[in-house]
Amino acid sequence: MSGPGKSTPEDPWPVRTLNTKIADWIHRLGQVWVEGQITQISRRGSKTAFLQLRDPSADISISVTCSPAVLDRCEVPLTEGIRVVMAGRPSFYTGRATLSLRVTEIRPMGIGELLARIERLRRLLAAEGLFEPALKRPLPFLPHGVGLITGRSSAAERDVLSVAQGRWPSVRIEVRNTPVQGPTAVPAILRALAELEADPGVSVIIIARGGGSVEDLLPFSDETLLRAVSQARTPVVSAIGHEPDHPLLDLVADLRAATPTDAAKRVVPDVAAELALIDELRARTAGALRNWVSREHRGLLGLRARPVLADPLRMIDERTESLDRTLREVRREVARFVGHEEHRVESLAARLSTLGPAQTLARGYAVVQRIHGDDPPEVVASVGDMPIGSQLRVRVADGAMRAAVMGTDKKRDA
Structure with missing residues (x-):
């Protein structure tokens, strides 16, 4: 309108x-x-x-x-x-x-442009896999030596040395002082990193600085330095000590420490604490061994208290008594069976002797056998088997006789 x-x-x-x-x-x-x-x-x-x-x-x-x-x-x-x-x-x-x-x-x-450049580099390195956890190398438990790259006479150097020597007085620390900001920082840090990498006595390397502005921390997001750290064979700890804005070195390093003091604690073991832990473990081991011996001793006592071990021959004695009892029963049964059978045999023998031919002969009977030359005698049961002139053998109770058939009388019907 x-x-x-x-x-x-x-x-x-x-x-x-x-x-x-x-x-x-x-x-x-x-x-x-x-x-x-x-x-x-x-x-x-x-x-x-x-x-x-x-x-x-x-x-x-x-x-x-x-x-x-x-x-x-x-x-x-x-x-x-x-x-x-x-x-x-x-x-x-x-x-x-x-x-x-x-x-x-x-x-x-201004600072936003620097952050944008760092962000672009971060995305590039992330795409290449330089931040992958699988690439992180573990720190040694007891390092032979510790390499330290930091500014000369800096608070970071004093913090790392005081804390490390307080935790392990005999620890060997190889210090390389370099610029930690400005255009000369990256080349100097790269040379120090190469020197410590070549030292076989250095087991871990700490790169330390006591924080600063985004512009001051730019060397620790330099692509050349980041790639050198990722390719290092020795584990590298980043201890820049700047919480709000992390330089990319924190992502590439094998371990990020919040401060230089924290880096010294993470890298150097506390000897006093480790000795105390060893004493504690020894005490726990001895206690565990004593408990094991006590438990096994109670188990042996329990086994010895069992009847089979307390009196090993008891079972044999019981089985011997049972065997003797069974043997006596078997012998008694066998004797009874044998006596019964002997009695039965005697009874049968008596019956046999009563019914046998000897008893019959004793009652006046005789057994007549016909003789045919050398053939065995044949018992005759009929007059027809003894024609006149046949040779006979007549057996009676007390012997036998020979006879010849003179004649025959056939049985007459009643």
């Missing part, structure tokens, strides 16, 4: 006209680039993100809206406090007379 060119007390503009004219004028600005500091970020749903952009030099701010995809496309994660430049169009909402900036691109400034 468009109103008259000028407003007067007699012909004032409605609020809607004023707001519309302001909106038309603002919209004619087109796209602008704005620099500021993000003080608030809010994602509402999946369609719109709300930010607050503040002027670092004045107490002035403006509301910013954008698609969440704009935030996701940014080279570094956007956080409150980061300085950026934004490209967008000013927008005036006539309903509530509010001004906002609808942006389509956000770029980090």
Whole structure:
């Protein structure tokens, strides 16, 4: 809606006209680039993100809206406090007379650019697998020697040496002092790393610095240094001591320590604690051995108390008695059986003798046998078997006689 060119007390503009004219004028600005500091970020749903952009030099701010995809496309994660430049169009909402900036691109400034470069390198090395846990080498329990790369007369050096020697007084530490910031830091650290790698007495290497700004820590995110550390045969500990922003060395190293002091504790064992642990383990071992001996002794006593071991011959004696008893029973049964059979045999013999031919002969009977030359005699039972002249053998109770048939008398019927 468009109103008259000028407003007067007699012909004032409605609020809607004023707001519309302001909106038309603002919209004619087109796209602008704005620099500021993000003080608030809010994602509402999946369609719109709300930010607050503040002027670092004045107490002035403006509301910013954008698609969440704009935030996701940014080279570094956007956080409150980061300085950026934004490209967008000013927008005036006539309903509530509010001004906002609808942006389509956000770029980090200053430190943000450094973080963006580090982020790109991080993604590259991650894609190559340099951060994989499988590549991490374990630290030795008792290192032959410890290599330390740090700044000369720095707090990090003092912390590592004091803590390490306090935990293990005889530990050997090979110190290589190098710059830890600036353009000469990386070449110097690489030379020190190569020297310690070549030393067969060095079992682990600590790269230490006592923290600092993002710019100060740039050498520890240098690609050449990171690749050298990943290819080192000796385990490397990163002890930069800077919690908010981790340099990429923390991801490539075999172990990240929170501080140089923490690195010394992780690398060098506490001799006093280890000796105390050995004493404790020895005491526990001795106690376990005594308990085992006591348990086995009780077991042996229990075994000896069992009847079979307390009196080993008892079972044999019991079986011997049982065997003797059984043998007596068997002998008694055999004797009884034999006596019964003897009695039976005697009875049968008596019956046999009563019914036998000898008894018959004793009662006056005789057995007549016919003799045929050399053939065995044949018992005759009929007169017809003894023709006249036949040679006979007549057996009686007390002997036998020979006779010849002179005649025969046949049995007469009654």
